[in-house]
Amino acid sequence: MSRRYNVTERGSAPAEFVLVAGLLVALSLGVIQLSLITHVRQVLTASAWEGARHASYSNTTLADGRALTRRLIIEGLGPSYVEQVSVRTVEVAGRPGAEVSVEAVFPAIGLWSPGGTLRVRAAVPYELPG
Amino acid sequence: MSSPAEQGRASLEFLVGAIILFVPLIAFHTTLSTLTQSQLAAEAAARHGARVFSQHTTLDPAVAATESALAHTAAQYLAAPDVAASLTCRPRGSCLAPGSFIDIAVTLWVPLGSIPLVPVDLPLTLPVTARASAQVSPYRGQP
Numbered sequence: 466m467s468r469r470y471n472v473t474e475r476g477s478a479p480a481e482f483v484l485v486a487g488l489l490v491a492l493s494l495g496v497i498q499l500s501l502i503t504h505v506r507q508v509l510t511a512s513a514w515e516g517a518r519h520a521s522y523s524n525t526t527l528a529d530g531r532a533l534t535r536r537l538i539i540e541g542l543g544p545s546y547v548e549q550v551s552v553r554t555v556e557v558a559g560r561p562g563a564e565v566s567v568e569a570v571f572p573a574i575g576l577w578s579p580g581g582t583l584r585v586r587a588a589v590p591y592e593l594p595g
Numbered sequence: 596m597s598s599p600a601e602q603g604r605a606s607l608e609f610l611v612g613a614i615i616l617f618v619p620l621i622a623f624h625t626t627l628s629t630l631t632q633s634q635l636a637a638e639a640a641a642r643h644g645a646r647v648f649s650q651h652t653t654l655d656p657a658v659a660a661t662e663s664a665l666a667h668t669a670a671q672y673l674a675a676p677d678v679a680a681s682l683t684c685r686p687r688g689s690c691l692a693p694g695s696f697i698d699i700a701v702t703l704w705v706p707l708g709s710i711p712l713v714p715v716d717l718p719l720t721l722p723v724t725a726r727a728s729a730q731v732s733p734y735r736g737q738p
Contacts, residue, residue, distance in 0.1 A: 478605075478606075481604075482606060484606070485606045485610045488610065496624065499621075499624060500624055503624070503631075511635055514635065518639075557667075558664065558667045589643065
């Protein structure tokens with residue numbers, strides 16, 4: 466009786482290996498996905514900031530800033546990330562400034578997304594004429 | 596022959612060992628993304644600081660406004676930025692003269708975080724530097 470009990474407890478080594486390996490592969494893919502999300506976020510923030518900076522010059526318009534942000538995002542991440550780029554004038558540290566906000570799809574598996582949004586914004590005060 | 600108490604389960608040891616190995620990887624990832632974010636913050640602060648400084652006419656208000664602009668800009672991207680900056684006028688001695696240049700170097704000291712579960716603040720910080728230049732308008736004060 467006792468001998469039979471031990472035999473059933475021993476488990477199958479290949480089956481255990483498959484389970485553990487599957488878990489570890491999932492964990493590694495999760496870490497890679499985390500880096501990818503960070504990368505997408507950084508590219509969006511940097512693009513939004515460049516666009517806001519461009520829009521803040523005294524000889525450019527908000528539309529120029531929006532166009533630059535869109536171009537940078539297309540170059541950095543691809544056209545599926547430029548659906549929602551909006552510009553407006555906001556108060557930055559007590560002065561009017563240009564704000565670019567980007568709403569992009571949240572990359573859940575690779576760059577594929579089932580839904581959800583990633584929001585970033587950047588604001589730069591307007592350059593004073595003169 | 597080892598005693599039953601010493602026999603481990605290979606798969607369990609493998610799993611626990613691998614998960615422990617993931618901790619430094621995630622910590623490294625967090626640190627790296629903080630550094631990238633700091634680079635953006637430093638560049639934004641430097642370019643905005645140079646602009647704010649070059650748009651003033653007298654030195655003292657210019658320095659004060661630049662300092663607050665640097666702190667404010669860095670705070671847009673980082674939670675608690677530690678900003679230091681150095682300003683150089685070109686040519687020397689003619690700060691804010693029409694047509695002169697201002698060079699600014701902004702250094703953000705980025706803490707590299709602490710070890711999880713160890714309540715000790717590491718003294719490790721890395722400087723992230725960005726430079727920017729701006730020209731004071733040559734036509735300033737002219738109608």
